[in-house]
Amino acid sequence: MSVLIVGSLNTDILVRVRRAPSPGETVLGSDAEVQPGGKGANQAVAAARAGASVAFCGAVGRDSFAPVPRQALSAANVNLTHLRELDVPSGVALITISDGGENSITVASGANARLSPTDLPADFSGVSHLLMQQEIPQETVLAAATRARAAGAQVMLNAAPARELLGELWPLLDLLLVNEHELAQLAGTSVDQEEAAARSLLSRGVGTVIVTLGGRGSLAVTQDESIRQLAHPVEVVDTTGAGDTFCGVLAAWLSGGAALPESLEAANVAGALACTRLGAQAAMPTRGEIEVALRS
Ligand code: RIB
Helix, strand or coil: CCCEEEECCEEEEEEECCCCCCCCCCCCCCCCEEEECHHHHHHHHHHHHHCCCCCCEEEECCCCCCCCHHHHHCHHHHHHEEEEECCCCEEEEEEECCCCCCCEEEEECHHHCCHHHCCCCCCCCCCCEEECCCCCCCCHHHHHHHHHCCCEEEEEEECCCCCCCCCCCCHCEEEEEEHHHHHHHCCCCCCHHHHHHHHEEEEECCCCCEEEEEEEEEEEECCCCCCCEEECCCCCCCCCCHHHHHHHHHHHHHHHHHHHHHHHHHHHHHHHHHHCCCCHHHCCCCCCCCHHHHHC
């Protein structure tokens, strides 16, 4: 069983600051760190590190930024047969991390915004789980979901960054993964009514809605049940990539044949472990680390 990720890859430029700048303000920060990122690539690395067989479809430019995320995916043993090279800039994310570990991210999408339906693999057979995010064009997400469904794969969408979904996409989604802000935007309700808000999205045709709740853990709702996971206690250094780790590990566990509750538990623990180190991919736990934390 294998996971296909169709999504973005970026070079992340990270700076630590005491507090994020207000509009019009300049603040001084730490030395810059250059790291591989992009929600798609992060989720691919998280799934591969958690033991899944992973293929990635995305687009980079032919500039000096391209090798950063590409080499990281290769090093994680992600299959790059469907990585496209385009004559446009590669994706770059500017990330400031303030004391307390909260981040602000600005993404220059570059090649990610040009990934088209014609760039998708011709054959989805052998894919058990398709995992996507919203840093690539929506028509490409829709085309991939349509083909994956036709091939019998489970379709998972992490609706990050937040934006409205195409109406035709909803009934193609087996699992929708959101944080509290994305949930509030999609459901049009306040974040303090998370269970009702998540349940309201089921009526649009999605099978399961999973909400990551930061320091409060996570919540999954289906037509028949609600599953809550408490947060795994950790000392937070940087939350960048924690949601990506959750999504990638969930796909890895599901593709390995685990049931939803068990997969959510692993994803929840992995997301917490990813907050204990600086950066996105650099902070992602291995399968061994996840299993140790699950036993603790
Ligand atoms: O989710 C974190 C990621 O968002 C970063 O790696 C950055 O590249 C942006 O895509």
